[in-house]
Amino acid sequence: MLPRFWRKIRYRYDLIGTRCNTCGRNYYPPRNFCPVCRRRSSIEEVQLSGYGTVLSYSIVHDTPVGLKMEKPYVVALIQLDEGPIITSQLACEPEEVHDGMRVKAVFRKYGEDGEDGIIYYGTKFIPAEEA
């Protein structure tokens, strides 16, 4: 096991999920338990490709007070190629998004805390160009 600190860093920069070797299901975000296999769960970390397909989406026009974001922005329900379905912000023009659109995960800097020098990162999705 890696020290907790480094594990956290890794989760920020890679799309790490978990896989249940008992049933073959993949999970993202990572979980240490398979709800299908329960006590027969055999969990290991798995690096996800970051590629997925838009199942549905919504255009968000309101932003929380105090949060500086471009608006409107797109929030999409995305099925990762490995199976897990997640909701994420999709960085594209609202008129560009459509069901079945191919997307990929990227890591974006959200902000920086001037005094402490803390930098906040998060996962976002962008349109994917594939051959």
Ligand SMILES: [Zn+2]
């Ligand atoms: Zn399982």
